[in-house]
Amino acid sequence: MTLSMFVRFYYGGGIVMHLIGLVGVLAIISLIRKTLWVRKGRDVSKEPFFISNAKFILVIAIGLANVWENASWLTNILNPPPPPHPLAFFYHFPFPVNFSGTVYALFYLAVIIVWDDILRLVTDLRKFDR
Amino acid sequence: MEQAEKKRPVFSKKFYIAVAVAETLAKFVSIVTLIRVFSAFEDALDVDAHAGVEEKGTTLANFALPYMQSAITTLSVAIATLVVCGFLRHKMLKVVAK
Numbered sequence: 001m002t003l004s005m006f007v008r009f010y011y012g013g014g015i016v017m018h019l020i021g022l023v024g025v026l027a028i029i030s031l032i033r034k035t036l037w038v039r040k041g042r043d044v045s046k047e048p049f050f051i052s053n054a055k056f057i058l059v060i061a062i063g064l065a066n067v068w069e070n071a072s073w074l075t076n077i078l079n080p081p082p083p084p085h086p087l088a089f090f091y092h093f094p095f096p097v098n099f100s101g102t103v104y105a106l107f108y109l110a111v112i113i114v115w116d117d118i119l120r121l122v123t124d125l126r127k128f129d130r
Numbered sequence: 131m132e133q134a135e136k137k138r139p140v141f142s143k144k145f146y147i148a149v150a151v152a153e154t155l156a157k158f159v160s161i162v163t164l165i166r167v168f169s170a171f172e173d174a175l176d177v178d179a180h181a182g183v184e185e186k187g188t189t190l191a192n193f194a195l196p197y198m199q200s201a202i203t204t205l206s207v208a209i210a211t212l213v214v215c216g217f218l219r220h221k222m223l224k225v226v227a228k
Binding site for chain 2: 102103106107113117120121124127128
C-alpha cells in the first residue's frame with residue numbers, strides 16, 4: 001500500500017486522530033480517578049497515574065500529527081480526497097468537527113495540564129494546613 | 131531553637147495560590163498560542179494551495195510570519211513566567227515540607 005493510498009483511506013489524518021483521542025480519553029479517565037482520590041483526602045503525589053505518560057505521548061503526537069498532516073496536505077493536492085464517508089463523524093470522535101491532529105493533541109494537553117495543576121494545588125494546600 | 135524558627139521564611143497560603151495560578155495560566159497561554167500558530171500556518175498553506183502561479187509561496191510570508199512575531203513574544207513571556215513561578219513554588223513547598 002503506497003503512502004498516497006494509505007492517506008486517502010484515512011484522509012483527514014484519521015488514524016492519528018484516533019490515537020490522540022485514545023490517549024486523551026485515557027488521560028481524562030485517569031484524571032477522574034485522581035480527582036476522586038484527592039476528594040477522599042488521599043495523598044496522590046507518589047501514586048502512579050497515566051497522566052504524566054499522556055503528556056509525554058501527546059507532545060510526541062504533536063510532532064507525528066504535523067508530519068502526517070503535511071503528507072495528507074500534499075496528497076490531497078495531487079489526488080483530491082473522496083467525499084465524506086457516512087461514518088465520518090467517528091473519524092474525529094469525540095470532537096464535533098474535524099480539527100487538525102496538532103490542534104487535537106494541544107487541546108488534550110491543555111485540558112490535562114490545567115486539570116492536573118488544580119489537583120496538585122489542592123494537594124499542596126493541605127501541606128500548608130498541616 | 132527560636133532563632134532557627136525566626137530564620138525560616140514563612141509564605142502565606144494566598145501567595146502560594148497566586149504563584150500556582152500564574153504558573154497554570156502561563157502553561158495555558160503557551161498552549162493556546164501554539165494552537166493559534168499552527169492554525170495560522172494551516173490557513174496559510176490552505177490559501178497557498180488555491181493561490182495563482184505568481185502568488186504561490188508568498189502567502190506564508192504575508193500571512194503567517196507577521197503573526198509569528200507576536201506569538202514568539204507571547205511564548206517568551208509565558209515561558210519566563212513558568213520558570214520563575216515554578217522555581218518559587220518548589221522553594222515554598224520545600225520550606226512547608228520541612
